[in-house]
Amino acid sequence: NVCVLTGLIWFITLKRSTMRFITWVISLMLRLRPSQGQFPRLCATREALLRKECCPPWDGDGSACGASSGRGFCRDVEVSDLPDGPQYPFSGLDDRERWPLVFYNRTCECVGNFMGFNCADCKFGYFGLNCNERRESVRRNILHLSRAQKIRLVSYLNLAKHTVSQDYVVATGTYREMQNGSNPMFADASVYDVFVWIHYYVSRNALLGGPGNVWTDVDFAHWAPAFLPWHRLYLLHWEHEIRKLTGDMSFTIPYWDWRDARGCDVCTDELMGDRSPQDPSLLSPGSVFSSWKVLCSQAEDYNNRGVLCDAREEGPLRRNPGNHNRNVVERLPTTAEVEFTLGLTNYDTGAMDRTANMSFRNTLEGQMKLTTKTLAGCLCSANDPIFLLHHAFVDCIYEQWLRRYRPTPSQYPESNAPIGHNSEYHMVPFLPLQRNRDYFISSKDLGYEYSNLLAESMRPILDEMQDVWPWLLLAALCGGILAMATAAVIVTVKRRNRGFTWPHMRGWRNLFTLPETQPLIFTHNSEESKHPNYQTAM
Numbered sequence: 001n002v003c004v005l006t007g008l009i010w011f012i013t014l015k016r017s018t019m020r021f022i023t024w025v026i027s028l029m030l031r032l033r034p035s036q037g038q039f040p041r042l043c044a045t046r047e048a049l050l051r052k053e054c055c056p057p058w059d060g061d062g063s064a065c066g067a068s069s070g071r072g073f074c075r076d077v078e079v080s081d082l083p084d085g086p087q088y089p090f091s092g093l094d095d096r097e098r099w100p101l102v103f104y105n106r107t108c109e110c111v112g113n114f115m116g117f118n119c120a121d122c123k124f125g126y127f128g129l130n131c132n133e134r135r136e137s138v139r140r141n142i143l144h145l146s147r148a149q150k151i152r153l154v155s156y157l158n159l160a161k162h163t164v165s166q167d168y169v170v171a172t173g174t175y176r177e178m179q180n181g182s183n184p185m186f187a188d189a190s191v192y193d194v195f196v197w198i199h200y201y202v203s204r205n206a207l208l209g210g211p212g213n214v215w216t217d218v219d220f221a222h223w224a225p226a227f228l229p230w231h232r233l234y235l236l237h238w239e240h241e242i243r244k245l246t247g248d249m250s251f252t253i254p255y256w257d258w259r260d261a262r263g264c265d266v267c268t269d270e271l272m273g274d275r276s277p278q279d280p281s282l283l284s285p286g287s288v289f290s291s292w293k294v295l296c297s298q299a300e301d302y303n304n305r306g307v308l309c310d311a312r313e314e315g316p317l318r319r320n321p322g323n324h325n326r327n328v329v330e331r332l333p334t335t336a337e338v339e340f341t342l343g344l345t346n347y348d349t350g351a352m353d354r355t356a357n358m359s360f361r362n363t364l365e366g367q368m369k370l371t372t373k374t375l376a377g378c379l380c381s382a383n384d385p386i387f388l389l390h391h392a393f394v395d396c397i398y399e400q401w402l403r404r405y406r407p408t409p410s411q412y413p414e415s416n417a418p419i420g421h422n423s424e425y426h427m428v429p430f431l432p433l434q435r436n437r438d439y440f441i442s443s444k445d446l447g448y449e450y451s452n453l454l455a456e457s458m459r460p461i462l463d464e465m466q467d468v469w470p471w472l473l474l475a476a477l478c479g480g481i482l483a484m485a486t487a488a489v490i491v492t493v494k495r496r497n498r499g500f501t502w503p504h505m506r507g508w509r510n511l512f513t514l515p516e517t518q519p520l521i522f523t524h525n526s527e528e529s530k531h532p533n534y535q536t537a538m
Helices: 002-012 016-029 046-051 147-161 191-203 227-246 299-305 335-342 360-376 386-405 451-457 459-496 505-511
Strands: 072-076 106-110 137-139 448-450 520-523 533-536
Touching: 137 451, 147 191, 147 227, 191 227, 227 360, 227 386, 335 360, 335 386, 360 386, 386 451, 448 451
Parallel strands: 137 448
Antiparallel strands: 072 106, 520 533
């Protein structure tokens, strides 16, 4: 016991360098399994690109998509021909159009509860070898986590940052630069940085050819209807990756409730990192995140050169909470403002872009941008781990709206939304393929819940109890008065009859016995006593 206690104390007081060493050791020991993300290694080869097919074998039986075991099959990709909005007037210029047809026209389609680029995994909310164990996870407020849970979160993030993904690579060139697949251009990235790259790739400008020749009014995950479904899928995949990396199937992304916050209360060395005393834009040396390097953050430079991010490290992680221009943004959103947003009944309106008026999606996205500008000037980058906590709370607000109005999938825009945002569009750049409308549903259908919403789900019961409570209180009060009155009567009677002998228990029983209403049957039994035996007739 002394050894165990000593070990726990030692772990809690680890220095940053020791934590990094343990992260490196664990990453060597772990065997990573197939997962979700972008460009599976097995599909990033010259042969796969020229065949335009991404149907890798499942290790369990060696067949493509686990077909021999009934997990899935390889099939042609189907895309919708419904019209997009007018914001992007081009066709055939961007690799993300009609995703994923530029790269692949055949992919795995998994059946039942199976999922993954080769159908090796379980759908969200399902676990077990055969994906038949339904389980609901709970995402919690990060400020309510125990010290051990906070240490685990930071350790998992750091592990993901320093572990090269064994299943995925990221594209560093366009399909045209890859000479239509004959010259693959991909790079390794850590498990964490794969998701940094995904967020960059989905929101980057369209490259029209040549330095500086870009189209800025295009984004396949922001400022249009798919903003909330896309980020919901993004967080689910990221959560799924951490579970597979660590083997901790109970892990969930915590959320940061930033309503009414006066500053960044998660910006401590125990959590997401405090400010450096030498340079307020950098993180404190006491935080493991101070050693992190960012990638794909120089979007303007890539646009000027007319190229994609090359996934190289670009410098330290920078954050500047509190040092924003207060003439532009004065504070974080308030509870009242969030409640106003939840009161908007229309999911999206008008052109379904930045100009949408009285739109729940557009209003919430505007509040989200206000939050990120307040905290970091440009926290929109997924390089910062706060990004995950922030989007988890945005997803929580999205979930509250879904539960309040219970929209059907048909209420999600089917056509004329900005490119990439129609209901049947496959979300860029995910493989396996997922449609926007598939995540316009409650989180409970996807296997997770929020701790603050669990309490709210009890509100109807508490409201009903509130109506009954006065009557229950009156009944208890009357019962107490009656009990006191009865006791007073007994004491009074006893004092007046001091010489009176109270009957024994048997006498009390005979005193209050009521006449028998059921007929009695007399029976004889020679082995019994001489007293008659009576049985009630049933």
